[in-house]
Amino acid sequence: MRRDKFCILFMLTAAALGITACSLFSNESSLPAWHAEELGEGRPVCSECHEDQIRGTMKPYASFNHSREFIKSHRLYAAREAYLCATCHKGSFCNDCHVNELEIKPPIKLGNRPDRELIHRGDYLTLHKIDGKIDPGSCYKCHGRTNNEKCVVCHR
Amino acid sequence: MKKIGCFLSLALVSLSPLLACAADIGLSSTTLFRFEQRAVPGFDKQTAIPATEFLRADLDKAGDGNLSLHIYGWERVDLADKSVNEGSNDGDLAYGYLAYRFPTANAEVKGGRIIVREGVAAEQIDGVSARADLQKGFTVAMFGGAPVKLDRDTKSKGDYIVGGRGSYRLKGKLELGVSGLQEGGVIINTAGTAKDNRQLVGGDIWLSPFRMLELNGHTFYNSATAGIAEHSYLLEFKPSKIISVSTTYNEQRFENYFTYSNVRSLFNPDNRGEVKSYGGGIGWTVATPLEMTADYRHYSRTSLVSTDNNGNSDRYGVDARMTFLDRKLRSGLAYHRSDGAANFNSYNEVRGYCLYDSGRYVTSMDAIGQFYKNSIFNRKEAFELIASGGYRILQDLLLSGEIGYGRNPQSSDDLRGVLKLTYNYEYTNKGAKK
Numbered sequence: 001m002r003r004d005k006f007c008i009l010f011m012l013t014a015a016a017l018g019i020t021a022c023s024l025f026s027n028e029s030s031l032p033a034w035h036a037e038e039l040g041e042g043r044p045v046c047s048e049c050h051e052d053q054i055r056g057t058m059k060p061y062a063s064f065n066h067s068r069e070f071i072k073s074h075r076l077y078a079a080r081e082a083y084l085c086a087t088c089h090k091g092s093f094c095n096d097c098h099v100n101e102l103e104i105k106p107p108i109k110l111g112n113r114p115d116r117e118l119i120h121r122g123d124y125l126t127l128h129k130i131d132g133k134i135d136p137g138s139c140y141k142c143h144g145r146t147n148n149e150k151c152v153v154c155h156r
Numbered sequence: 157m158k159k160i161g162c163f164l165s166l167a168l169v170s171l172s173p174l175l176a177c178a179a180d181i182g183l184s185s186t187t188l189f190r191f192e193q194r195a196v197p198g199f200d201k202q203t204a205i206p207a208t209e210f211l212r213a214d215l216d217k218a219g220d221g222n223l224s225l226h227i228y229g230w231e232r233v234d235l236a237d238k239s240v241n242e243g244s245n246d247g248d249l250a251y252g253y254l255a256y257r258f259p260t261a262n263a264e265v266k267g268g269r270i271i272v273r274e275g276v277a278a279e280q281i282d283g284v285s286a287r288a289d290l291q292k293g294f295t296v297a298m299f300g301g302a303p304v305k306l307d308r309d310t311k312s313k314g315d316y317i318v319g320g321r322g323s324y325r326l327k328g329k330l331e332l333g334v335s336g337l338q339e340g341g342v343i344i345n346t347a348g349t350a351k352d353n354r355q356l357v358g359g360d361i362w363l364s365p366f367r368m369l370e371l372n373g374h375t376f377y378n379s380a381t382a383g384i385a386e387h388s389y390l391l392e393f394k395p396s397k398i399i400s401v402s403t404t405y406n407e408q409r410f411e412n413y414f415t416y417s418n419v420r421s422l423f424n425p426d427n428r429g430e431v432k433s434y435g436g437g438i439g440w441t442v443a444t445p446l447e448m449t450a451d452y453r454h455y456s457r458t459s460l461v462s463t464d465n466n467g468n469s470d471r472y473g474v475d476a477r478m479t480f481l482d483r484k485l486r487s488g489l490a491y492h493r494s495d496g497a498a499n500f501n502s503y504n505e506v507r508g509y510c511l512y513d514s515g516r517y518v519t520s521m522d523a524i525g526q527f528y529k530n531s532i533f534n535r536k537e538a539f540e541l542i543a544s545g546g547y548r549i550l551q552d553l554l555l556s557g558e559i560g561y562g563r564n565p566q567s568s569d570d571l572r573g574v575l576k577l578t579y580n581y582e583y584t585n586k587g588a589k590k
Contacts, residue, residue: 024290024291024294025260025261025263025288025289025290025291026260026261026262026288026289026290026291027260027261027291028260028261028262028289029259029260030257030258030259030260030261030262030263031262033216033217033224033257034180034216040482040483041483041484041486041513042479042483042486053327053328056262056289057325058293058325058326058327058328058331059328059331059362059364060328060364060367062367062394063362063364063370067400067439068437068439068447068449068475068477069390069392069400069402069437069439069449073372073390073404075278076360076372076373076374076388076390077372078273079273079274079275079276079278079360079374080275080323080331080333080360080362082273082274083262083264083287090182090184090212090214090226090228091226091228091250091251091271092184092210092212092228092250094271095228095250095251095271098271098278099248099250099280100248100250100280100304100306101246101248101306101307103208103210103230103232103246103248104188104190104208108190108560108572108574109188111522111542111544111558111560111574112511112518112520112544112546112556112558112576113511113520114488114509114510114511114520114521114522114542115477115486115488115509115511121507121522121524121540122505122507122524122525122526122538122539122540122562122564123526123538123540123562123564123565123566123570125564125566126526126532126538126564126565126566127503127526129501129532130494130496130500130501130502130503131494133457133465133496133500134455134457134469134471134494134496134497134500135431135433135455135457135469136410136422136423136431137386137406137408137410137413137431139422139423140408140413140414140417140423143419143422144414144416144417144418144419144423145312145313145416145417145418146280146306148306148418148419148422149240149242149306149307149308150240150241151419151422152308152419153241155419155421155422156421
């Protein structure tokens with residue numbers, strides 16, 4: 001019963017938002033489909049060139065500087081502003097790690113890019129037995145419902 | 157796979173006149189030939205030569221200039237011993253969709269195989285999604301379709317999925333978001349006989365009361381089990397351009413977090429329990445070419461049902477990154493220690509790398525070593541060395557090769573070679589390289 005209520009409430013909210021949204025669209029022009037200037041190598045520091053706030057996100061450019069902390073916690077940003085990520089990154093860039101079925105471990109697929117923060121470097125087959133006990137929640141994010149065809153070979 | 161294939165075929169045929177005049181075209185092809193020799197004690201030596209093709213195509217500015225088509229997928233063929241336990245060939249369409257971007261409100265509609273990232277949802281679906289900014293700082297996003305199932309099992313995902321996110325933004329200070337999803341017909345027991353709906357609701361926040369301070373995080377609630385699934389928060393303090401201090405707090409309650417896993421032997425919600433972790437980090441740009449970070453995190457795992465893995469663990473370490481010659485030369489050194497609870501193993505990890513990209517030539521070296529507290533299969537250490545070299549035959553065409561050698565508890569010798577041909581063509585030379 002509780003679930004039915006949830007479903008009905010969700011649908012009604014979605015419908016109400018959908019209907020009202022049409023008359024409430026922002027008049028502000030959209031972000032460009034693609035960053036206007038070619039970016040150099042390495043991690044971009046947005047605030048080196050931009051000072052104000054990013055149109056449409058209402059956040060300062062400095063919030064999106066690709067610091068190590070930003071890269072480690074990028075899921076928090078992507079969950080809100082994936083459309084902003086897409087102005088500089090093709091979807092395939094994300095798919096180097098985030099996919100339903102991962103063909104090649106990221107550090108092997110990109111073995112010539114040791115500067116990228118890629119997960120599971122070295123002998124992770126051994127390490128996962130240690131890390132997985134300490135924090136199985138961190139495994140679940142990527143392997144709990146997707147990308148676990150190699151996991152089920154042992155974990156049946 | 158067949159459905160999306162039909163959809164894409166129909167879409168391509170019906171929209172071919174519009175797409176034919178696309179102003180921007182992007183094509184990326186990466187062909188990898190891997191040579192792997194594996195020597196596992198007690199088993200025959202194996203030689204695997206998988207050939208994998210990753211292909212991406214983007215047709216932008218089609219139709220009235222706002223329509224675009226995006227496709228990305230891969231296909232693998234094993235040329236010698238099987239590289240994985242499944243068949244000797246495999247493939248996957250990661251995404252393939254049509255998108256229409258509106259000139260205002262960052263409004264966009266997508267249809268096809270899409271990847272949705274909106275609040276509580278991180279899904280690959282065959283369906284549609286739409287988002288837009290509204291007036292007075294509000295935003296709205298919605299999606300719906302069929303979850304893309306794993307090849308191994310048609311029951312690995314539900315029958316349908318719908319969801320969305322709405323948020324309110326106060327310029328430069330605050331964003332508050334609410335999101336939810338419902339996935340119908342998800343298997344919720346190990347035998348695969350019981351089905352239920354996956355229902356998650358999430359709240360997220362970005363708060364910056366003043367420019368130096370940012371709070372960023374979310375809480376997810378499982379409305380089917382009526383319990384908190386996850387808290388994840390990051391507080392960052394940036395007193396100057398060269399120093400940042402951050403603290404994090406994460407908590408996952410397995411009863412509500414693992415509920416919909418399709419590997420229930422590994423992620424078993426019935427064991428209940430939780431992991432709480434907190435920690436912090438300091439980032440310091442010592443000088444323009446040198447950036448240093450130190451991080452620490454404490455983990456506490458508890459369960460009243462399965463107590464074997466209960467305990468407190470710590471992970472800490474330092475990283476140094478250096479860039480020279482206008483970022484053409486990039487290198488790094490790192491040390492981390494994972495100090496496991498009393499009944500877990502512990503290890504030290506050391507890594508160093510160097511990359512030089514002259515434009516025409518690309519070379520890199522990467523070395524990593526792990527040293528365990530307790531022996532694993534009579535070994536107390538593992539290491540891997542990877543050397544790579546590449547030559548740009550044309551501006552868009554790179555031929556590169558890598559050779560890697562390692563020894564670890566799983567295999568006495570692990571020799572691997574990769575030959576890679578990368579073609580990256582963009583009709584408009586703008587934005588990031590990828």
